[in-house]
Amino acid sequence: MSQLVILNLGRGSWQQGFPSVTAQVWESGTTAPTHAPTQFTGSLPPAPEIPDLYQQWQLLYQALHRRLGRLNLGMRGIELDEMGVTNVSEADFHGISQQLKRELNCWLGASSFGKIERQLRTVLVPAMDLRVVIETDDLQLRQFPWHLWNFLEDYPQAEISLAVPDHKRVDQTTQRLAPKVKILAVLGNSEGIDIQKDREFLAQLPGAEVVFLVEASRQQLNHQLWDERGWDILFFAGHSSSLMGRATGEIAINRTEHLTIEQLKHALKAAIDRGLKFAIFNSCDGLGLAKAMADLNIPQLVVMREPVPDQVAQEFLKYLLTAFSGGKSFYRSVREAREKLQGLENDFPGASWLPVICQNPAETPLSWKQLRDGVEATKKRFTKDWFQTVLLTSIVVLAVVLGVRQIGGFQSLELAMYDQLLRWRPQTEPPDPRLLVITVTQADVQAQTERQGSSLSNKSLAQLLDQLEPLQPAVIGLDIYRDFAIEPQYRRLAEQLSQNQPRLIAVCYAGATDAEPGIPPPPNIPTAQLQQRVGFSDFPVDLDGSIRRHLLGQAPPEKSACQSQLSFSFLLATAYLQQHDPNLQIQWNPTDVRIGPTTFPAMESNAGGYQGMSNGGYQVLLNYRASNQIAEQLTLDDVLNRNQLTPDLVQGRIILIGTTDSSYKDFHQTPYSKNLSEQMAGVLVQAHMVSQILSTVQDKRPLIWWLPEWGEIVWIWVWALLGSVIAYHWRSEAAIWLAAGCAVLVLFGCCYGLILQAGWVPLVPPAFAIVTAAGILVIYTRVQAKQQ
Numbered sequence: 174m175s176q177l178v179i180l181n182l183g184r185g186s187w188q189q190g191f192p193s194v195t196a197q198v199w200e201s202g203t204t205a206p207t208h209a210p211t212q213f214t215g216s217l218p219p220a221p222e223i224p225d226l227y228q229q230w231q232l233l234y235q236a237l238h239r240r241l242g243r244l245n246l247g248m249r250g251i252e253l254d255e256m257g258v259t260n261v262s263e264a265d266f267h268g269i270s271q272q273l274k275r276e277l278n279c280w281l282g283a284s285s286f287g288k289i290e291r292q293l294r295t296v297l298v299p300a301m302d303l304r305v306v307i308e309t310d311d312l313q314l315r316q317f318p319w320h321l322w323n324f325l326e327d328y329p330q331a332e333i334s335l336a337v338p339d340h341k342r343v344d345q346t347t348q349r350l351a352p353k354v355k356i357l358a359v360l361g362n363s364e365g366i367d368i369q370k371d372r373e374f375l376a377q378l379p380g381a382e383v384v385f386l387v388e389a390s391r392q393q394l395n396h397q398l399w400d401e402r403g404w405d406i407l408f409f410a411g412h413s414s415s416l417m418g419r420a421t422g423e424i425a426i427n428r429t430e431h432l433t434i435e436q437l438k439h440a441l442k443a444a445i446d447r448g449l450k451f452a453i454f455n456s457c458d459g460l461g462l463a464k465a466m467a468d469l470n471i472p473q474l475v476v477m478r479e480p481v482p483d484q485v486a487q488e489f490l491k492y493l494l495t496a497f498s499g500g501k502s503f504y505r506s507v508r509e510a511r512e513k514l515q516g517l518e519n520d521f522p523g524a525s526w527l528p529v530i531c532q533n534p535a536e537t538p539l540s541w542k543q544l545r546d547g548v549e550a551t552k553k554r555f556t557k558d559w560f561q562t563v564l565l566t567s568i569v570v571l572a573v574v575l576g577v578r579q580i581g582g583f584q585s586l587e588l589a590m591y592d593q594l595l596r597w598r599p600q601t602e603p604p605d606p607r608l609l610v611i612t613v614t615q616a617d618v619q620a621q622t623e624r625q626g627s628s629l630s631n632k633s634l635a636q637l638l639d640q641l642e643p644l645q646p647a648v649i650g651l652d653i654y655r656d657f658a659i660e661p662q663y664r665r666l667a668e669q670l671s672q673n674q675p676r677l678i679a680v681c682y683a684g685a686t687d688a689e690p691g692i693p694p695p696p697n698i699p700t701a702q703l704q705q706r707v708g709f710s711d712f713p714v715d716l717d718g719s720i721r722r723h724l725l726g727q728a729p730p731e732k733s734a735c736q737s738q739l740s741f742s743f744l745l746a747t748a749y750l751q752q753h754d755p756n757l758q759i760q761w762n763p764t765d766v767r768i769g770p771t772t773f774p775a776m777e778s779n780a781g782g783y784q785g786m787s788n789g790g791y792q793v794l795l796n797y798r799a800s801n802q803i804a805e806q807l808t809l810d811d812v813l814n815r816n817q818l819t820p821d822l823v824q825g826r827i828i829l830i831g832t833t834d835s836s837y838k839d840f841h842q843t844p845y846s847k848n849l850s851e852q853m854a855g856v857l858v859q860a861h862m863v864s865q866i867l868s869t870v871q872d873k874r875p876l877i878w879w880l881p882e883w884g885e886i887v888w889i890w891v892w893a894l895l896g897s898v899i900a901y902h903w904r905s906e907a908a909i910w911l912a913a914g915c916a917v918l919v920l921f922g923c924c925y926g927l928i929l930q931a932g933w934v935p936l937v938p939p940a941f942a943i944v945t946a947a948g949i950l951v952i953y954t955r956v957q958a959k960q961q
Contacts, residue, residue: 175302175502176200176905178293179210179534181338182217182309187224191217196289198296200903211296211908215289220280224313226273233269234479234523236261241520266522274321281322290324296905300955302502303331306532308338312419316460316478318526320511332508334530337467342535343445353382354498354544357397357404357444360387361411361456362425366483368410371455374491375408378498380545388427391436398440403447405544409454410486415461422461424454434465445471450539451503453493455486463531472536475507477527485517485524493528503538504530562950563901567894570946574889574938578784586937587782588715592844594928594936598799605864607749608804609646609826610856611637613653615834617809623660628832629653629809635666636813637830642675644823648748649677650741650863652710652831652856655695656681656734670697673706678744680710681735683727693734708741712841712858713792719842720795723862725766725773727790742862749827750870766791771870781879781933794877796865796931797844803860804829827863831856875931885935892920892939896946906951913947 177199185191194217197210240261281290297303307319319333358375360368375383386394398404412425416433423433434441441449452474454462459476466474475493477486492510497503507530514524532538577583613628621630629637634651641649659667670677682692694707709729713722725743729736747768751757760767765774776792778785811817831854832839839855846852868874880888899912917940924936 175304175504176297177534178297178303178305179336180289180305180307182307182311182314185217186219186311187221187313188219190219194286194289196293198293198905200296200905200908213289213292215287216285217280218283218285220276223273223276223280223317226269226276227313227317230266230269230273230523231479233261233266237263237266237522238480238482263522270523270526273318277318277321278323281324293324294327296907297328298906299328299330301330302505303328304504304532304538305331305333306336306534307333308336308534310337312460312464315464316419318478320526330505330508332504332511332530334473334504334532335463335467336532336534337464340467340533340535341470342533343470343472352380352546354378354380354406354541355402355404356381356383356406356408357400358383358385358408358410359389359394359424359426360385361409361413362388362428363411364428366411367487370487371408371410371490374487374494378494380498380541386426391426391430391432394426394432395437395440398437398444400444401447404444404449405451407444407449407452409452409456410490411456413454413456413462414458417461419458419461419464421465422459422463424456424462434462434469438469441466441469441471445469450536450544451475453490455481455490457481460529463529467531467533470533470535472533473503473538474531476529476531478529479523479527481527482521482524485514485521485527488517489514489528498541500541502540559901562953563894563897566897566900566946566949566953567890567942570893570896570942570949571886571890573945574893574942575886577941578935578938581784583935583937583941584782584784585717587935588717588719588721590924590936591721591782591928591933592719594925595797595844596847597925598929600799600801602798602800604800604802605798605804605860605867607647607826607867608829608860608864609822610804610806610829610831610860611809611812612806612854612856613809613830613832613834615836618832618834618836620810627653627655627657628834628837629655629830631659631663631666633809633813635663635669637809638666638669638675638677640812640818641823641828642669644818644820645825646675646823646828647752647825648745649675649828650745650830650859651677651679652741652829652859654680654682654692654710656693658696667697670695671699673702676748677706678741678748679707680741681707681737683709683711683729683733683735683737685711685730687730687732689730689733691730691733691735694737704737704739705744707735707737708739708744709735709737710741710855710859712855713787714841717842719844719846720858721844722776722792723795723865725791725793726761740862742859742866745827745829745859746863746866746870749867761791768866768870773866773869773876777882779882781877782935782937793865794879794933795862796875796877797861798864798868803857803864829856829860829863831859877931877933879933888934889939889942892916893942893946896943897950899943900947900950900954909947909951913943916943 179197181195182191183193183195194215196213199210309315315335325331325333356375360372372385384397386397409424413422415422421433421435423431425431450472452466452471454474454476457477457480460478463474463476489510492513493506496506496509507528511525511528517524618628621633623630623632679695679698681694684691694703698706711724712720713724715721724740726739728738747759750768757769765772773793776788776794778788805822807817833854840852841855841858843853843858869876895916896913899916900909903909903912920936920939920943924934927934
């Protein structure tokens with residue numbers, strides 16, 4: 174797992190500054206077109222003193238090594254500058270080094286560039302491998318010691334490399350006959366240096382096949398570079414130097430021949446096309462070589478920025494390849510090897526400044542294992558590891574989520590989100606034209622006398638029925654308990670109730686247990702007609718007091734005063750439907766109720782977001798009508814005193830009569846109740862239930878549906894899998910949580926889209942699964958990074 178930062182310095186100069194600096198962060202550690210980078214912009218101010226400081230550092234470096242007697246003896250360079258500073262001390266060199274570091278960080282700390290650094294810190298993970306590529310053509314910028322940037326101290330797995338702005342990926346072909354890292358080791362002119370130690374170390378590298386060319390001729394080197402089988406690593410030890418202001422360079426392949434990169438161009442291109450991934454020039458002054466090799470699009474190479482003492486070169490090679498062949502990434506290996514050189518600086522000042530990586534940003538550095546086994550074989554193993562990690566994580570998270578869900582851990586949140594989704598539905602359904610609701614308000618109650626505890630007196634009910642009957646309603650539903658006798662002076666009312674003229678359906682209350690006596694039906698309704706003319710008014714109430722379910726029928730408690738088996742809403746709706754279709758068949762089955770061709774599936778105890786719900790009787794989810802008003806409404810005063818009752822409002826309709834006086838405590842929480850003040854009157858809840866049955870049968874309006882249990886398990890697992898993929902795909906924790914948040918938003922959008930189609934699928938459990946899966950893999954990545 175790695176991250177990649179490409180810092181393009183754009184056009185500019187030390188004198189004028191660099192006005193267009195761009196930093197791109199590639200979370201996948203690769204610039205593959207399937208991955209989009211995060212980009213930040215800024216600028217760098219003029220700093221003409223910095224190149225002068227570096228030039229002084231160079232002169233002091235060479236002068237110090239000359240004074241210590243290591244300049245011409247044991248330096249892997251072709252030619253060194255004999256001019257410059259004399260009588261330099263190590264204190265002078267240390268002072269200029271510290272001054273150069275301060276000036277560099279002062280320059281990079283400019284406010285115009287500081288915002289790039291701050292933004293980088295929001296997306297980069299210190300525990301991950303980080304490659305920071307400085308992309309520039311400016312030769313002075315390329316020779317600058319970028320590893321001194323203080324920013325890198327907070328990222329211990331990071332290393333700096335150089336790149337040219339123009340680069341491309343090379344389609345390489347490799348013939349791998351055996352699992353070996355193929356190394357072509359060119360040991361050039363060894364005059365004054367000991368490269369035998371380099372040879373001995375390379376020969377004992379594990380899993381490597383090394384071919385040595387010792388002071389070979391140009392023809393021999395050319396022949397090996399053209400080898401059809403290709404090479405993984407090109408190694409050079411000997412004398413080298415930069416030319417043309419470090420725009421190119423040359424190597425001494427033997428005591429008499431010096432070759433530039435241009436003279437080896439075709440052979441090197443052939444080697445790169447056939448799989449050459451790395452070049453290591455363990456020789457002096459290699460930035461010119463690096464620039465020329467970069468023009469050939471070599472994936473990676475390491476050079477020394479200045480003349481390098483023989484012992485430093487030997488130790489660096491040992492440190493680098495020991496770490497790399499031991500399983501560390503190429504960049505971490507270079508940083509570790511470079512930092513270990515600091516231990517030699519008593520004898521070789523400036524040694525840790527010398528190694529430089531040059532990178533083709535279009536290429537991703539390979540591991541030693543990938544070089545040895547081949548990229549495709551490693552990809553297959555990576556794909557397998559990726560699949561196993563993601564799959565295992567998603568399954569573990571699924572098991573945890575299902576366990577928490579089984580004990581009801583998500584139910585309250587799930588029901589709350591269900592309510593919210595219902596409230597967010599567009600209120601575009603019109604009021605149900607088949608209903609009229611007549612409400613008895615608090616003012617209506619106070620205006621009546623002789624009410625006998627009921628909100629509607631015998632006198633008012635008689636007057637109301639007398640006005641309704643001539644207008645020919647389809648059916649009248651009286652949602653008011655009337656468990657008292659009718660006075661003799663209201664004989665006509667008693668006859669209307671006993672003879673079902675007009676057609677009238679009343680209510681009783683069954684109660685939940687035998688301990689509740691219930692409320693009996695009106696005494697004037699004949700016992701033989703109770704099952705057809707009296708329905709129970711009981712609502713299935715959830716633990717939070719909300720009504721989300723619709724009870725169609727039940728077996729009442731044995732000792733209840735209300736023995737009606739069908740709900741008030743069901744009787745009203747079916748009475749209306751049978752007037753329109755006298756042959757309508759109603760069938761009660763063990764798992765559903767059928768009204769004509771329409772099926773009402775009975776709820777299961779774990780339907781939707783419920784877990785272990787009491788599902789006695791025949792229950793369905795109540796799909797509240799998405800309307801600001803369920804039906805047209807009049808008050809009792811509107812009917813009896815204001816003459817607002819018209820044939821158009823009554824004829825052929827279901828008339829629901831109920832109280833809205835809060836003193837009768839017939840108000841209920843519903844999904845539309847954000848607080849206690851927004852409770853819905855019982856008669857309006859009954860209206861929604863009647864409307865649901867009518868709309869489902871006549872208008873094909875869907876009932877709220879839910880997935881079967883296995884479908885919900887698959888649904889939750891898919892989102893757990895997505896959370897795992899997100900965490901495994903992205904490397905930055907900030908990007909992971911951003912992507913996880915986006916995934917939760919997508920989940921929310923899916924659930925909202927489904928609720929618009931009357932579908933209720935789990936929302937909270939899969940959201941928890943996404944976050945948990947991502948969190949587990951983030952922690953796993955941290956632990957793995959620490960172990961590495």
